[in-house]
Amino acid sequence: MQITNGSAGTTVDIRRASQADPEANAGIADRLHTLGVRAIAMTVVDNGGVTRVKVVPVRRLASVLRSGVGFSVVWAVAGTDDSFALAAPFDTPAGDLRLFPDLDALDAVTGGSPLAWVPADQYTQDLEVSPCCQRSVLREAVERGRARGIEFKAAFEVEMSLLDRDGRPAHSGPGYSASALLEIEPFALDLMDALAAHGIEVEQLHPEYAPGQVEFSCTARDPLAAADQLVLSRVVARKVARAHGLDVSFAPSVHPGTLGNGCHLHLSAWRDGVNLMQGGDEAGGGMSVDGAAMAAGMLDALPGVLAVLAPSVLSYARLQPQKWAGAYACWGVENREAALRLVPGTVSSRASSANVEIKTIDGATNPYLALSVLLTAAFDGIDRDAALPAPVQRDPHSMTKSERTKARIARLPSTLGEAVDLLARSEVAMKALGPQLHHAFVTVRRQEWATYGKCDVAEVISDYRLRY
Known part of the structure; x- marks a missing residue:
C-alpha cells in the first residue's frame, strides 16, 4: 500500500x-x-x-x-x-x-x-x-518555476548491472535480446511487481547492451517526486536482486572496457497545461520559444555543471564518444550521441510526451542536485532569451574539428578534475546550490579526484562497484 x-x-x-x-x-x-x-x-x-x-x-x-x-x-x-x-x-x-x-x-x-x-x-x-539539504534546494528550484507559472515533469531511466555473488554479469547478452531476458526473467518479473507494490509504475524494462546490464523506465513525476522515486527504485532493485542471490551496481563503470550505467533524465516543462517542449517551429526542433530557451540554457550550462551530473572519476570512463553517453555539448532531434536529445514523441502523443533527454547523467549522481542545477540553467535560458544553435543530426565525433567549431560543438570535460574546476566557477551551479552546498560539493569532488584521479579504472571500480 x-x-x-x-x-x-x-x-x-x-x-x-x-x-x-x-x-x-x-x-x-x-x-x-x-x-x-x-x-x-x-x-x-x-x-x-x-x-x-x-x-x-x-x-x-x-x-x-x-x-x-x-x-x-x-x-x-x-x-x-x-x-x-x-x-x-x-x-x-x-x-x-x-x-x-x-x-x-x-x-x-x-x-x-x-x-x-x-x-x-x-x-x-x-x-x-x-543550507546543505540537497532535497530542499530542489524543492526551492521547483518553487521558483511555479512562481514563473512553469511546472516540470521528470523521469530518470535506471540502468544497472546485475551481478552474481562472484561479481560476474547475470546475463551474457546480446543487448535487448530475448535470450538475455530469459536468463534474468524471474528477477525481472519480481522487480516489476515489487516496484508496482511501492507505487512505482514501470513503463518498460529490457536487458541493455552490456553483459548483465538491465534498464527500466518509470512514469514521469514532478521533479522532487521523480528524484525520490529514483532513490526508492534503487533500494527495491537491490532488495529483489539479493532475494535471487544476485546484486546490482549502479556505478558509472562496472566492468573495464564495457559500457557503463547511465541515469538519463527526461524533462518537460509545462505552462497552463501546455507542454512547452512542443508547439513551436522547426528552428527550435518544434519546441516553443520558452521551451527552446530552456533547452539552450541547459546546453550552455552543461560544461560547468557536468561534475554534478557525472560526479565520479568513473563517470569519465563512461562519458566517451560513440557510446551514446552524450560526450559532446550539442543537441539534436532524436540524436543519441548528443548530450541533449530532443524527444518529440509520436504525432499521436506529441502534445503530452515531448521532452528533452539529458544523456550525460550517470548512476553516481545525486538526483536532487542534478535536477536543481538543470532547472536553474533552464530558468537562466529564459532570462537571457538564450538561443539554440542548429541541431546536430549526425555523430559529432565523426565530424572534423573545424566542422565542430563551426557548429558550436564542444567536447565536454574528459576528467573529473577538469569538470570540478569548471563547477567551481559555474554561476548556475552557485545559484542552484547556494554558497555552502556548492563549496561542500566541490570540496568532496576535488578530494575524490586527488585520491582516485590517477588510479587504474579497475581499481576504482573495485572500490565503488556497490557504493551507490
Whole structure:
C-alpha cells in the first residue's frame, strides 16, 4: 500500500507541514502498524552520491516529527569512499543536524514488509532548513518555476548491472535480446511487481547492451517526486536482486572496457497545461520559444555543471564518444550521441510526451542536485532569451574539428578534475546550490579526484562497484 502519492505540492518547510495535523500523523502510524510495518527508514543522498539512512521504530513517529533525528554536520563532506573532505565549517566533530521525514513521500510496500521508506530533509538544531539539504534546494528550484507559472515533469531511466555473488554479469547478452531476458526473467518479473507494490509504475524494462546490464523506465513525476522515486527504485532493485542471490551496481563503470550505467533524465516543462517542449517551429526542433530557451540554457550550462551530473572519476570512463553517453555539448532531434536529445514523441502523443533527454547523467549522481542545477540553467535560458544553435543530426565525433567549431560543438570535460574546476566557477551551479552546498560539493569532488584521479579504472571500480 502506498500511503500517499509522492512529493508533489510539498511546502518548503516540511517540518511545520508534518506537525500541522497530529491526528493525521497518528493515523499514518496506525495504518503502518496495521500493515505490519515496524520501522521507517529515512533516506538522504549525500554529496558523494551515497544513499545514507537512519531507521526509527514506527512507535516513535510522533517524536521524530516533533524533534527530528540526529545527523552530523560532517555528512555534508562525506565522499563515496566514506572519507570526509576538509571544508569548513563541516569538517568538525562538533555540531548536529536534524532529519525530518517528508510524510508526503512516505511509502509502505504490500506483502508484509516490516520496513517503510521515506526521504528526509535536513534541518539545523534551531529547526531551520539546512543550507546543505540537497532535497530542499530542489524543492526551492521547483518553487521558483511555479512562481514563473512553469511546472516540470521528470523521469530518470535506471540502468544497472546485475551481478552474481562472484561479481560476474547475470546475463551474457546480446543487448535487448530475448535470450538475455530469459536468463534474468524471474528477477525481472519480481522487480516489476515489487516496484508496482511501492507505487512505482514501470513503463518498460529490457536487458541493455552490456553483459548483465538491465534498464527500466518509470512514469514521469514532478521533479522532487521523480528524484525520490529514483532513490526508492534503487533500494527495491537491490532488495529483489539479493532475494535471487544476485546484486546490482549502479556505478558509472562496472566492468573495464564495457559500457557503463547511465541515469538519463527526461524533462518537460509545462505552462497552463501546455507542454512547452512542443508547439513551436522547426528552428527550435518544434519546441516553443520558452521551451527552446530552456533547452539552450541547459546546453550552455552543461560544461560547468557536468561534475554534478557525472560526479565520479568513473563517470569519465563512461562519458566517451560513440557510446551514446552524450560526450559532446550539442543537441539534436532524436540524436543519441548528443548530450541533449530532443524527444518529440509520436504525432499521436506529441502534445503530452515531448521532452528533452539529458544523456550525460550517470548512476553516481545525486538526483536532487542534478535536477536543481538543470532547472536553474533552464530558468537562466529564459532570462537571457538564450538561443539554440542548429541541431546536430549526425555523430559529432565523426565530424572534423573545424566542422565542430563551426557548429558550436564542444567536447565536454574528459576528467573529473577538469569538470570540478569548471563547477567551481559555474554561476548556475552557485545559484542552484547556494554558497555552502556548492563549496561542500566541490570540496568532496576535488578530494575524490586527488585520491582516485590517477588510479587504474579497475581499481576504482573495485572500490565503488556497490557504493551507490
